[in-house]
Amino acid sequence: MDVKTAFLNGDLKENVFMSQPEGFVVKGKEQKVCKLVKSLYGLKQAPRAWYEKLTEHLLKLNFEHFDLDDATLFIKKVGRSVVYLVVYVDDLLMTGNNESYISSIKKDLKKIFEMTDMGHLHYYLGIEVTQHPKYIFLSQKKYVGELLNKFCMTDCNPISTPMEQKMKLTSSEGKEFEDATKYRQLVGSLIYLTTTRPDISYVVGILSRFMHKPCEGHWSAAKRVLRYLKGTQDVGLKYSKVDDFKLIGYSDSDFDGDKETGVSTSGYTMSLGSAAVSWRSRKQSVPADSTTEAEYVAAAEATKEIVWLRKILEDLQEKQENSTPLLVDNTSAIKLAKNPRFHDRTKHINTKYHLIRHHVEAKTVHLRHCSTNDQVADIFTKALGREKFERFRNMLGLTNTPSD
Numbered sequence: 098m099d100v101k102t103a104f105l106n107g108d109l110k111e112n113v114f115m116s117q118p119e120g121f122v123v124k125g126k127e128q129k130v131c132k133l134v135k136s137l138y139g140l141k142q143a144p145r146a147w148y149e150k151l152t153e154h155l156l157k158l159n160f161e162h163f164d165l166d167d168a169t170l171f172i173k174k175v176g177r178s179v180v181y182l183v184v185y186v187d188d189l190l191m192t193g194n195n196e197s198y199i200s201s202i203k204k205d206l207k208k209i210f211e212m213t214d215m216g217h218l219h220y221y222l223g224i225e226v227t228q229h230p231k232y233i234f235l236s237q238k239k240y241v242g243e244l245l246n247k248f249c250m251t252d253c254n255p256i257s258t259p260m261e262q263k264m265k266l267t268s269s270e271g272k273e274f275e276d277a278t279k280y281r282q283l284v285g286s287l288i289y290l291t292t293t294r295p296d297i298s299y300v301v302g303i304l305s306r307f308m309h310k311p312c313e314g315h316w317s318a319a320k321r322v323l324r325y326l327k328g329t330q331d332v333g334l335k336y337s338k339v340d341d342f343k344l345i346g347y348s349d350s351d352f353d354g355d356k357e358t359g360v361s362t363s364g365y366t367m368s369l370g371s372a373a374v375s376w377r378s379r380k381q382s383v384p385a386d387s388t389t390e391a392e393y394v395a396a397a398e399a400t401k402e403i404v405w406l407r408k409i410l411e412d413l414q415e416k417q418e419n420s421t422p423l424l425v426d427n428t429s430a431i432k433l434a435k436n437p438r439f440h441d442r443t444k445h446i447n448t449k450y451h452l453i454r455h456h457v458e459a460k461t462v463h464l465r466h467c468s469t470n471d472q473v474a475d476i477f478t479k480a481l482g483r484e485k486f487e488r489f490r491n492m493l494g495l496t497n498t499p500s501d
Contacts, residue, residue, distance in 0.1 A: 098203065100151075100212045103187035107136030107146025144186070151184065154209050158202065172412060173202070181413065190218065224293060225333075227499070232371075234499055235293045236333025241326050244286055248279075248323060255328025256321060257487070260300040260480035265356050268307060270314025280311040283319050290326075293333055295366065295376040296490045297322055299477050302362075302378040331498040332490075339370030342415060344406060346423040347467070348399035349474035350381070350391040359384040361391040364477025365399035367406055372494020375402055378477035392430035395474075397453045399423055400462050407461065420460045424467040431464045 100106075114130045115137075117123065136146040152162060160171040160182065171182040180193035180202055189206075193199050203214055218226045227234040245251045274280055287301045300322055307315045346367045354362040360383070366376040379398070385391035403421050410417055425431055434453045456462045475481065476489040 098189040100187040104143040256324040259325040270312040337371040347474040350395035351478035363395035389429040392427035
């Protein structure tokens with residue numbers, strides 16, 4: 098559902114005045130201003146006012162609002178019928194197990210707001226959605242094409258990986274790039290592309306570290322990502338039906354990944370059976386003293402994501418009855434999370450990272466060891482060779498557009 102002129106529906110709680118609009122100035126009262134009684138586009142309050150107005154009416158329609166989990170998620174249950182509604186500014190997504198019930202909710206919403214029924218989801222915020230009885234496929238093929246055209250790379254030669262293996266970019270990669278704005282536009286566009294392309298998350302995270310002063314080497318690395326996308330334009334996430342709908346996580350780190358600051362890079366991914374549903378590649382806040390500490394911090398960050406996802410799944414009536422496995426390829430980090438007697442050696446580690454021990458004891462999460470060769474989160478911590486990169490990409494659930 099697409100809400101027309103959504104921000105004009107908002108009610109203002111504070112006094113806001115504006116100059117008389119051009120062409121509507123009252124003669125003899127040019128010095129006077131207008132007091133707004135409704136929200137307008139351009140006001141800082143407009144998004145909040147619209148969100149509060151929409152929330153007010155959804156609650157009147159007996160939707161439940163799960164503030165602690167996701168402020169954009171609303172759920173309505175009547176008997177065995179359940180409807181999930183997600184809000185993104187003026188776009189509403191609905192799904193559920195009763196199509197006639199969804200239709201009745203659409204009618205109720207249309208009585209309150211002027212909106213358009215866009216039908217079944219096929220294209221949303223630049224994301225292409227293919228719905229099939231056996232799977233759902235998400236991709237951004239059109240967006241990639243527009244990106245290649247915008248940066249004059251439609252005729253470039255494709256390449257198999259987004260970043261050269263073992264490459265470590267620094268702040269000094271040749272002379273300063275002459276058009277920093279162009280670099281920022283490209284990296285910003287690539288950041289949005291990671292919505293359905295976790296395979297480029299690591300390199301995009303690295304490139305975003307040099308937004309303030311990019312060099313020629315950074316621009317070359319960014320163009321390599323476009324060359325990679327040229328050859329993988331059809332790739333997207335395929336979510337298939339599975340018998341075992343269980344959450345599973347992977348976490349990894351690249352110790353001392355940033356040679357200038359000595360800070361490591363954390364990476365994690367969460368999967369629900371067939372493909373990844375959540376992932377992240379992020380520079381850690383402080384340097385780690387050892388590989389164990391770097392892995393421990395990465396596992397702690399992954400644990401926070403698991404806790405949040407478990408809450409969301411419970412809201413979606415898919416409560417995870419058993420503890421969620423988190424696969425780590427460092428046995429020392431696993432022992433550190435399970436056994437408090439090592440505390441004397443880890444007093445320097447920030448207290449917030451020790452939350453993992455609490456969740457291990459509470460049986461929210463249990464850590465398991467996995468081989469480095471099977472650690473799919475490795476794709477979020479370093480540049481890999483072609484064979485390993487493609488294998489991990491497949492493990493994430495990324496595949497070419499299905500033919501049927």
